[in-house]
Amino acid sequence: MTEVPPAGNAPQTVARLLRVRNEQIAQRWADLPLFQAVFTVTRDEAVEACHAVLESLAQVAESGRVGDIDAPGFGSIRQQLAAMSASRTRSGLSIGQVDREVGALGAAPVEVLERETAETDEADALRARLLWTELLSTLRVVVIETTLQENRDIVDRQRQQLMEMTTPVIKLWDRLVAVPLIGMLDSARSQVVMENLLEAVVEHNATMAILDITGVPTVDSLVAQHLMKTVASARLMGADCVISGIRPAIAQTIVQLGLDLGPVTTRATLADALELALERQSDKDQGFVPRR
Numbered sequence: 402m403t404e405v406p407p408a409g410n411a412p413q414t415v416a417r418l419l420r421v422r423n424e425q426i427a428q429r430w431a432d433l434p435l436f437q438a439v440f441t442v443t444r445d446e447a448v449e450a451c452h453a454v455l456e457s458l459a460q461v462a463e464s465g466r467v468g469d470i471d472a473p474g475f476g477s478i479r480q481q482l483a484a485m486s487a488s489r490t491r492s493g494l495s496i497g498q499v500d501r502e503v504g505a506l507g508a509a510p511v512e513v514l515e516r517e518t519a520e521t522d523e524a525d526a527l528r529a530r531l532l533w534t535e536l537l538s539t540l541r542v543v544v545i546e547t548t549l550q551e552n553r554d555i556v557d558r559q560r561q562q563l564m565e566m567t568t569p570v571i572k573l574w575d576r577l578v579a580v581p582l583i584g585m586l587d588s589a590r591s592q593v594v595m596e597n598l599l600e601a602v603v604e605h606n607a608t609m610a611i612l613d614i615t616g617v618p619t620v621d622s623l624v625a626q627h628l629m630k631t632v633a634s635a636r637l638m639g640a641d642c643v644i645s646g647i648r649p650a651i652a653q654t655i656v657q658l659g660l661d662l663g664p665v666t667t668r669a670t671l672a673d674a675l676e677l678a679l680e681r682q683s684d685k686d687q688g689f690v691p692r693r
Contacts, residue, residue, distance in 0.1 A: 411528040414518070415536065416463035418529075419455050422513045427451035429509040435502040439488045450485075454478055458536060467536040470543050479547055486548040496548055503544050507537045568594045570601035576608045577678055578640075579671070583616030591627035595634050602640045609678040610635050613671045615646030625660045632665050641681065643667070645674035 419426070430436055431447040440447035460474030461467055489499045510533055518526035568590065571579050578601045580594060598610060612628065614620065632642040645668045647655075655662070668674040 411525070411532040412462050412465045412467070414525075414529045415514070415533050416459040418514055418517060419459040419462065419510065422510075422517075423452055423455050423459075426455060426509045426513060430454075430506060433502070433505055435485065435489070435499075435506065438492065439485045450481065453481060458540065461539075462532065462536055467532055468539055470539055470546060472539075475540075475543050479543070482544050483547045483551045486544055487551050490548065490552070496545060499548060500541055500545055503541045504537070506540075507534070510537075568597055570597050572601070572605050572607075573611075573675065574679070574682075576606055577611075577682065578602065578605055578607045578609075579611040579613060579675075581613045581616065581671075582646075584618070586614075586617055586624050586627055588623075588627070591631065594627075595631045598631060599634055599638055602635060602638045607640050609682060610640045610642045611645055611671065611674045611678060612642060613645045613674065614651070615648070615671065617646070617651075620651045620654055620660075622658060622660060625655070625658075625662060629663065629665065641666075643674040643677055645669070645671045 427448050428451075430451040431440075431444055436447040436450060440450055457474045457478040460477075461469075461472045464472055464474060466472040466474075486499050489502065490496070494502075511530065514530055514533060515526075518529055568580065568582065571581070573579050578598070580598055582594065586594070594612075598612075601607060602610065612631065614628070617624065628644060632644070635642045643666045644662070647667045647669055666677070668677060
Protein backbone atom coordinates (compact mmCIF):
# COMPACT_ATOMS: atom_id res chain seq x y z
CA MET A 402 0.00 0.00 0.00
CA THR A 403 1.36 3.43 -0.96
CA GLU A 404 2.03 5.59 2.07
CA VAL A 405 0.78 9.14 2.43
CA PRO A 406 3.53 11.50 3.67
CA PRO A 407 3.29 12.89 7.21
CA ALA A 408 1.02 15.90 7.73
CA GLY A 409 3.81 18.38 8.36
CA ASN A 410 2.65 20.40 5.36
CA ALA A 411 -1.15 20.40 5.28
CA PRO A 412 -1.62 21.50 1.61
CA GLN A 413 0.86 18.90 0.36
CA THR A 414 -0.61 16.21 2.61
CA VAL A 415 -4.16 16.79 1.40
CA ALA A 416 -3.06 17.03 -2.24
CA ARG A 417 -1.07 13.81 -2.10
CA LEU A 418 -3.81 11.98 -0.22
CA LEU A 419 -6.37 12.95 -2.87
CA ARG A 420 -4.04 11.56 -5.52
CA VAL A 421 -2.82 8.44 -3.72
CA ARG A 422 -6.31 7.49 -2.56
CA ASN A 423 -7.96 8.79 -5.74
CA GLU A 424 -9.39 5.44 -6.78
CA GLN A 425 -10.61 4.55 -3.30
CA ILE A 426 -12.43 7.86 -2.85
CA ALA A 427 -13.74 7.86 -6.42
CA GLN A 428 -15.35 4.46 -5.91
CA ARG A 429 -17.13 5.81 -2.82
CA TRP A 430 -18.22 9.02 -4.55
CA ALA A 431 -19.58 7.19 -7.60
CA ASP A 432 -22.33 5.71 -5.42
CA LEU A 433 -23.46 9.08 -4.07
CA PRO A 434 -26.54 10.79 -5.62
CA LEU A 435 -24.55 13.69 -7.09
CA PHE A 436 -22.64 11.38 -9.41
CA GLN A 437 -24.91 8.32 -9.55
CA ALA A 438 -27.96 10.29 -10.69
CA VAL A 439 -26.06 12.26 -13.35
CA PHE A 440 -23.83 9.61 -14.92
CA THR A 441 -26.39 6.91 -15.67
CA VAL A 442 -24.81 5.18 -18.69
CA THR A 443 -22.15 3.21 -16.82
CA ARG A 444 -20.68 3.34 -13.35
CA ASP A 445 -17.23 3.71 -14.90
CA GLU A 446 -18.37 7.04 -16.34
CA ALA A 447 -19.21 8.25 -12.85
CA VAL A 448 -15.89 7.02 -11.49
CA GLU A 449 -13.98 8.88 -14.22
CA ALA A 450 -15.87 12.06 -13.36
CA CYS A 451 -14.91 11.56 -9.71
CA HIS A 452 -11.26 11.15 -10.71
CA ALA A 453 -11.37 14.49 -12.53
CA VAL A 454 -12.89 16.33 -9.55
CA LEU A 455 -10.40 14.78 -7.12
CA GLU A 456 -7.43 15.73 -9.29
CA SER A 457 -8.70 19.30 -9.56
CA LEU A 458 -9.12 19.50 -5.79
CA ALA A 459 -5.60 18.14 -5.38
CA GLN A 460 -4.29 20.93 -7.62
CA VAL A 461 -6.12 23.54 -5.56
CA ALA A 462 -4.83 22.08 -2.29
CA GLU A 463 -1.29 21.94 -3.67
CA SER A 464 -1.48 25.62 -4.62
CA GLY A 465 -2.52 26.56 -1.10
CA ARG A 466 -5.45 28.62 -2.45
CA VAL A 467 -8.14 26.44 -0.89
CA GLY A 468 -10.37 29.43 -0.08
CA ASP A 469 -10.16 30.99 -3.54
CA ILE A 470 -13.04 30.14 -5.89
CA ASP A 471 -10.91 31.46 -8.77
CA ALA A 472 -8.01 29.09 -8.07
CA PRO A 473 -6.83 27.57 -11.38
CA GLY A 474 -7.65 24.04 -10.23
CA PHE A 475 -11.36 24.79 -10.20
CA GLY A 476 -11.27 26.06 -13.78
CA SER A 477 -10.85 22.59 -15.27
CA ILE A 478 -14.02 21.22 -13.66
CA ARG A 479 -16.36 24.22 -13.80
CA GLN A 480 -17.99 23.00 -17.02
CA GLN A 481 -18.44 19.54 -15.55
CA LEU A 482 -19.86 20.98 -12.33
CA ALA A 483 -22.24 23.16 -14.35
CA ALA A 484 -23.52 20.14 -16.28
CA MET A 485 -23.93 18.11 -13.08
CA SER A 486 -25.73 20.84 -11.13
CA ALA A 487 -27.95 21.64 -14.14
CA SER A 488 -28.89 17.97 -14.39
CA ARG A 489 -29.82 17.84 -10.71
CA THR A 490 -31.86 21.07 -10.82
CA ARG A 491 -33.70 19.80 -13.90
CA SER A 492 -34.58 16.76 -11.80
CA GLY A 493 -36.38 19.08 -9.40
CA LEU A 494 -33.70 19.67 -6.78
CA SER A 495 -33.25 23.11 -5.26
CA ILE A 496 -29.87 24.80 -5.03
CA GLY A 497 -29.86 23.97 -1.33
CA GLN A 498 -30.37 20.26 -2.06
CA VAL A 499 -27.58 20.29 -4.65
CA ASP A 500 -25.35 21.98 -2.06
CA ARG A 501 -26.08 19.21 0.44
CA GLU A 502 -25.20 16.60 -2.14
CA VAL A 503 -21.84 18.30 -2.69
CA GLY A 504 -21.34 18.45 1.08
CA ALA A 505 -21.82 14.67 1.24
CA LEU A 506 -18.57 14.31 -0.73
CA GLY A 507 -16.63 15.30 2.38
CA ALA A 508 -17.14 12.08 4.34
CA ALA A 509 -14.93 9.68 2.35
CA PRO A 510 -11.82 11.92 2.21
CA VAL A 511 -12.18 12.74 5.93
CA GLU A 512 -12.26 9.04 6.84
CA VAL A 513 -9.21 8.36 4.70
CA LEU A 514 -7.42 11.42 6.04
CA GLU A 515 -8.07 10.48 9.68
CA ARG A 516 -6.87 6.94 9.10
CA GLU A 517 -3.73 8.00 7.23
CA THR A 518 -2.75 10.68 9.76
CA ALA A 519 -3.66 8.71 12.90
CA GLU A 520 -0.01 8.18 13.84
CA THR A 521 1.27 11.65 12.92
CA ASP A 522 1.48 14.77 15.07
CA GLU A 523 -2.02 15.63 16.29
CA ALA A 524 -1.66 19.33 15.44
CA ASP A 525 -0.49 18.55 11.91
CA ALA A 526 -3.32 16.09 11.41
CA LEU A 527 -5.83 18.68 12.61
CA ARG A 528 -4.43 21.28 10.19
CA ALA A 529 -4.80 18.83 7.33
CA ARG A 530 -8.42 18.06 8.25
CA LEU A 531 -9.23 21.78 8.60
CA LEU A 532 -7.66 22.45 5.21
CA TRP A 533 -9.79 19.73 3.62
CA THR A 534 -12.90 21.17 5.28
CA GLU A 535 -12.11 24.61 3.85
CA LEU A 536 -11.41 23.11 0.43
CA LEU A 537 -14.77 21.31 0.41
CA SER A 538 -16.53 24.50 1.52
CA THR A 539 -14.96 26.37 -1.38
CA LEU A 540 -16.03 23.61 -3.77
CA ARG A 541 -19.60 24.04 -2.51
CA VAL A 542 -19.39 27.78 -3.19
CA VAL A 543 -18.05 27.10 -6.69
CA VAL A 544 -20.94 24.71 -7.38
CA ILE A 545 -23.54 27.20 -6.13
CA GLU A 546 -21.97 30.03 -8.14
CA THR A 547 -21.82 27.82 -11.23
CA THR A 548 -25.43 26.72 -10.75
CA LEU A 549 -26.66 30.29 -10.36
CA GLN A 550 -24.77 31.36 -13.48
CA GLU A 551 -26.18 28.42 -15.42
CA ASN A 552 -29.68 29.39 -14.28
CA ARG A 553 -29.08 33.00 -15.32
CA ASP A 554 -27.90 31.81 -18.73
CA ILE A 555 -31.04 29.71 -19.12
CA VAL A 556 -33.26 32.65 -18.18
CA ASP A 557 -31.39 34.90 -20.64
CA ARG A 558 -31.80 32.35 -23.44
CA GLN A 559 -35.48 31.95 -22.66
CA ARG A 560 -35.94 35.73 -22.60
CA GLN A 561 -34.20 36.00 -25.97
CA GLN A 562 -36.36 33.23 -27.42
CA LEU A 563 -39.49 34.87 -26.02
CA MET A 564 -38.56 38.21 -27.57
CA GLU A 565 -37.98 36.54 -30.92
CA MET A 566 -41.32 34.76 -30.66
CA THR A 567 -43.13 38.01 -29.84
CA THR A 568 -41.50 39.91 -32.71
CA PRO A 569 -42.18 37.72 -35.75
CA VAL A 570 -41.57 38.93 -39.28
CA ILE A 571 -44.37 37.91 -41.62
CA LYS A 572 -44.09 37.67 -45.38
CA LEU A 573 -47.31 39.18 -46.75
CA TRP A 574 -46.56 39.05 -50.47
CA ASP A 575 -43.56 38.95 -52.73
CA ARG A 576 -40.96 41.47 -51.49
CA LEU A 577 -43.33 42.69 -48.77
CA VAL A 578 -42.87 41.85 -45.07
CA ALA A 579 -44.51 43.06 -41.88
CA VAL A 580 -43.57 43.14 -38.20
CA PRO A 581 -46.58 43.25 -35.84
CA LEU A 582 -45.34 44.67 -32.52
CA ILE A 583 -47.22 43.85 -29.32
CA GLY A 584 -46.30 45.08 -25.84
CA MET A 585 -43.61 47.41 -24.57
CA LEU A 586 -40.67 48.19 -26.82
CA ASP A 587 -37.38 48.59 -24.95
CA SER A 588 -33.76 48.68 -26.12
CA ALA A 589 -33.25 44.90 -25.99
CA ARG A 590 -36.44 44.10 -27.83
CA SER A 591 -35.97 46.83 -30.41
CA GLN A 592 -32.58 45.31 -31.23
CA VAL A 593 -34.28 41.95 -31.83
CA VAL A 594 -36.90 43.67 -34.01
CA MET A 595 -34.20 45.32 -36.08
CA GLU A 596 -32.18 42.12 -36.50
CA ASN A 597 -35.21 40.02 -37.42
CA LEU A 598 -36.45 42.62 -39.90
CA LEU A 599 -33.08 42.97 -41.63
CA GLU A 600 -32.71 39.19 -41.88
CA ALA A 601 -36.18 38.97 -43.40
CA VAL A 602 -35.39 41.74 -45.88
CA VAL A 603 -32.40 39.77 -47.11
CA GLU A 604 -34.15 36.40 -47.03
CA HIS A 605 -37.24 37.54 -48.96
CA ASN A 606 -35.53 40.18 -51.08
CA ALA A 607 -38.06 42.63 -49.63
CA THR A 608 -38.38 46.17 -50.93
CA MET A 609 -41.19 47.15 -48.54
CA ALA A 610 -41.64 46.60 -44.82
CA ILE A 611 -44.49 47.48 -42.49
CA LEU A 612 -43.95 48.09 -38.77
CA ASP A 613 -47.32 47.76 -37.12
CA ILE A 614 -47.47 49.30 -33.61
CA THR A 615 -51.18 48.75 -33.01
CA GLY A 616 -50.30 46.52 -30.05
CA VAL A 617 -47.76 48.92 -28.53
CA PRO A 618 -49.50 50.55 -25.54
CA THR A 619 -47.47 53.76 -25.39
CA VAL A 620 -45.13 55.70 -27.63
CA ASP A 621 -42.54 57.96 -26.04
CA SER A 622 -39.31 59.50 -27.24
CA LEU A 623 -37.41 56.25 -26.62
CA VAL A 624 -39.85 54.15 -28.63
CA ALA A 625 -39.81 56.73 -31.42
CA GLN A 626 -36.01 56.63 -31.47
CA HIS A 627 -36.04 52.83 -31.75
CA LEU A 628 -38.53 52.99 -34.61
CA MET A 629 -36.44 55.58 -36.44
CA LYS A 630 -33.32 53.41 -36.12
CA THR A 631 -35.19 50.38 -37.44
CA VAL A 632 -36.55 52.32 -40.41
CA ALA A 633 -33.10 53.75 -41.19
CA SER A 634 -31.50 50.30 -41.03
CA ALA A 635 -34.10 48.82 -43.35
CA ARG A 636 -33.55 51.65 -45.85
CA LEU A 637 -29.84 50.93 -45.88
CA MET A 638 -30.78 47.39 -46.89
CA GLY A 639 -32.94 48.71 -49.73
CA ALA A 640 -36.38 48.40 -48.16
CA ASP A 641 -38.84 51.28 -47.61
CA CYS A 642 -40.74 51.24 -44.30
CA VAL A 643 -44.25 52.23 -43.33
CA ILE A 644 -45.32 52.51 -39.67
CA SER A 645 -48.95 51.60 -39.08
CA GLY A 646 -51.16 51.58 -36.01
CA ILE A 647 -50.97 55.32 -35.28
CA ARG A 648 -54.15 55.51 -33.20
CA PRO A 649 -55.61 58.90 -32.13
CA ALA A 650 -54.25 58.60 -28.60
CA ILE A 651 -50.75 57.82 -29.90
CA ALA A 652 -50.97 60.66 -32.41
CA GLN A 653 -51.84 63.08 -29.59
CA THR A 654 -48.96 61.76 -27.47
CA ILE A 655 -46.51 62.25 -30.33
CA VAL A 656 -47.69 65.85 -30.79
CA GLN A 657 -47.60 66.60 -27.07
CA LEU A 658 -44.08 65.23 -26.74
CA GLY A 659 -42.97 67.22 -29.74
CA LEU A 660 -41.64 64.09 -31.38
CA ASP A 661 -40.59 64.33 -35.00
CA LEU A 662 -40.81 61.11 -36.95
CA GLY A 663 -39.18 62.94 -39.83
CA PRO A 664 -39.58 61.41 -43.26
CA VAL A 665 -41.13 58.21 -41.92
CA THR A 666 -44.39 57.31 -43.64
CA THR A 667 -47.20 56.49 -41.20
CA ARG A 668 -50.70 55.10 -41.53
CA ALA A 669 -53.56 54.71 -39.07
CA THR A 670 -54.16 51.00 -39.69
CA LEU A 671 -52.35 47.97 -41.00
CA ALA A 672 -54.85 47.80 -43.89
CA ASP A 673 -53.97 51.36 -44.92
CA ALA A 674 -50.25 50.56 -44.73
CA LEU A 675 -50.74 47.43 -46.81
CA GLU A 676 -52.64 49.35 -49.46
CA LEU A 677 -49.89 51.96 -49.64
CA ALA A 678 -47.19 49.30 -49.82
CA LEU A 679 -48.90 47.55 -52.71
CA GLU A 680 -49.31 50.84 -54.58
CA ARG A 681 -45.61 51.58 -54.21
CA GLN A 682 -44.72 48.07 -55.30
CA SER A 683 -46.83 48.50 -58.40
CA ASP A 684 -45.15 51.81 -59.19
CA LYS A 685 -41.71 50.25 -58.85
CA ASP A 686 -42.51 47.11 -60.73
CA GLN A 687 -45.17 47.41 -63.40
CA GLY A 688 -46.95 44.17 -63.82
CA PHE A 689 -46.42 43.15 -60.22
CA VAL A 690 -49.38 41.02 -59.14
CA PRO A 691 -49.61 40.02 -55.47
CA ARG A 692 -49.74 36.30 -54.96
CA ARG A 693 -52.01 35.35 -52.11
